[in-house]
Amino acid sequence: MEYINIILMTLIPLFSAPIYDSIERKIKAAIQSRIGPIGFPRSFLQSWFDIIKLFNKELVLTSYGVSLITILELILILITMIILQIALLTSQLYWIISLLITFLSTSTAFSLFRAILLDNPFSSIGAFRGFYITLTVEGFFLSSLIIMLLIDVSIISRILLFCVIAISCYVVGSKVPFDIAEAEPEIASGVYVELSGPLLAIALYSLQIKRYILAQILSYSLLKLINTSNTSVTALMTVLLTPIIWMIFGIVSAIFARTRVDVGPSTLLKVVLILMLLIIATLTVKVV
């Protein structure tokens, strides 16, 4: 039974991440007074169509390192995703949560590798920018997540923790205004310019799964916030909440413009630091 649950839970993101992405695109189009992908299947499956199409395009290898990293990243993200599902179903197991944290942090290391491996200065700049942004929130994100998942704290701390996690999930998911890694093709581009055809498809698919993971983590934290204890219900609830959070993220990203690489992280850092201080304050108050 457990195993079937886990398999089911893993299969859902595999299929639905691109679907959510398509719906997000449709919503964005509506905000921009456009139609977006036309027709019933395309409204829901456009991102799938894109991935399939990219797979049929020719592959131009610019460097083996980047290709290797791209594939490894997908594998890593898939593993993270599976561990997350296990963690959701068996949240009592501490080791699985620490494993999750480990894998989550590795993905940051990966983006650094990628930035170093690129020999195209444009992409390198973009990749480093992406890395800075993630780095800004990464530590706070993981530590808040640990506290949230493992320690029983007061409701106020939980709300604050939730805020940190929400911001971090948004940032790590590289959405506007924090999409600077890929966003300035006019001056410096991201990693994607180095990828073609199937590799780009893999990279996009990884990004979508990553966004799914982040949205799911956030929905799980939300449930933690309101303190639901039953695991199987929690797991089911996260699956239902994920698309909602994804869409909210989508709407927010459509409303804002892109930040600048030096302004973005510093503002973020300020906000998150204040939140963290408050959290520490609430935690110590409780201890006292």
Added chain:
Amino acid sequence: MSSGIIKEIEKKVLELEGLIESITKTTIFTEIPKKNIKDFAKWLYESGAFLKTCAGVDERIISSKLALYYIFGLDEKGLDVVVKISGFEREALPSIVDVIPGVEWCELEARDLVGLYILGHEDKPRLVLPQDWPEDAYPLRKDVPHNYRPQINVEKFSEELPREVGLPIGPYHPILHEPEYFELYVEGERVVDVYYRGFHVHRGIEKLGESQRFTYKTIPFLAERICGICGFVHSSCYVLAVEKAAGINVPERAEFIRSILLEIERIHSHLLWLGVVAHILGYDAGFMHMWRIREPVMVLAELLTGSRKTYGINIIGGVRRDIDEVKKLKALKVLRSVREEFKRFIDVFISIPEIVKRTTGTGILPRDIARALSVVGPTARGSGLKRDVRKDYPYFAYKYASFKIPVYTEGDNLARLLVRVDEVFESISIIEQLLDMLPKGPIAVESYEIPRLKKAVAAVEAPRGEDVHFIITGLDRPYRWKVRAPTYQNIPALRVMLKDAPLADAFLTIVSIDPCFSCTDRVLMVCDVKSNSKRFMSLFEGRKYAVK
């Protein structure tokens, strides 16, 4: 225009042993001995004149000399001063670049295209012409046919490529809509220097206009294609120049229609620009909505002229399409809704925190540098210079409309943005006023004659600034037709704006002058300003400096 200033200029010209060729309502044509040109330019500059441009002319058929016409504009007096210096083929002419820094491009252009020998520019490399162009073929000379095609020598091109490249942008770059080449030298995320090379899209339009292929009647359509966004400005400016030269009195109704269309063009151009800026700042919703608001303006232009862009209704002596009562009502309706929609959306637009943050304090152009480089349009008005051809040299029907010229003193990207936002509202109100006052009468003169060897300078305020056309009439077609697009005057300022700014803002800053490279490139330009010491130097020197 006051006669006092004319007297003064006359006195100065005589003092410097020059002579007054002719004085028209708006222009003084003078010729100055070349040894005194520096003094005269300095005097003019100090009495408030802006450099408009200079034009090299091959006058060997007329006077066996090559001539260089400097065109100055006394904005406050609404008076153009055209100063001619000339010399035989290999005779050296002095440069006035140390008096007026903004003149460098057009002098170099005259050197490249007409083969003038201007002192002080000897060892600067080619600007307009490609590296493989033959040594002594000067395309704008009358003995070079307009379809002259030299042999291509690819090897010469690699000579210019720098070994040490900063961060190249272009010539072909996904975000540059036109081929242009920028090299940014960065330290971390900070731009320390810029190198610019243009003219990749030099189309030789001036030469074409002077060639057998075109006549006075067909050039407006050619002129309209100088720019893809503000083409009507160029055709208006061309017909205005010809009409001035030939003394054709255009019916009032035609002038009104031209003004109306020029303003429509300004609205759509500014909305387009605002959309592009939104896109660059990652605010794609802004991009989409701006262009949605712009669409009815395009349709309106089509209703009034028959075409969304390149209206094609300007002819010498008038226009080809009338605005009837039905169209007028429709236009008023469209304008009302555009104003409303724009107002509602721009309110949201300038409240987006990232937009405000990224435009405030970036790409600053101080007022004195703006003055020294004679920048034009919103770039000048964003730096506190109150320059607007519509007010300074009233043409067409602008004297009948009342409007404000928005001026901001900050000189940053936000200032230039706000200037454009305000101008959209002003333009809408101008059109409404003009439509209300539209006089009755014909829309074009029946016939006209264009005498030979008459000169005229015409300026029209394009969305990007002052557009200048200088014309010497010839038989059936201009003898010389010189076009100075607004961006030509503004690009030198970019170096000041880009330096010491974050790399992430570089593109925003480049876009903030609303550059239109193919207009600019119909000839060439390159210049370089070292900002902190306020010393001006050539762009090529700039590269050495930058690499070091």
Added chain:
Amino acid sequence: MQLSRVIKPVKLLLIALKTGRVSREKYPLGPPLITDSFRGAISIDPVKCRGCGACVLICPPNALTLRFEGEKAILEYFKGRCIFCGMCADVCPVQAITVTREFELAAVEVEDLKEEIVHVMSKCIMCGRPFETITQLKYVKELKLITEKYMNMCPECRSKRVAKLFAMKPGEIFEIK
């Protein structure tokens, strides 16, 4: 104050809601979005056209060309070059050209973008050289600008002949050979 500033970006949603979607659902279907005054490709009425060449002279991009092939004069309209200015329609003396509202002109072959109107040339009765289209001559005849004798001559022969006539002494008889 501070709050309203924060809230303002969200107003975008209201604007979007109010406007709805403006892009077109299915482009080629449905009526085109052009106004009545739109200038599209031109159409030349081959019956009316006389091959006078006025349109060729005025056409800014040389989309209209007139070429001579033996006894034929061919007026060619190349849509690929046309800038849809409508100047040709303005100058045509017989209103053979109308500006249509057609703008969907894409073609697979470049030849499909060309239209040709073939005029037969009239030959000079003196030297036998084709010199003017027959339709144009007919029009000249209607106008009675010159006598029929001169009409069928090419301009060169005509001027030669006039010159000869002037050079004749009184009483001499001029013969057409």
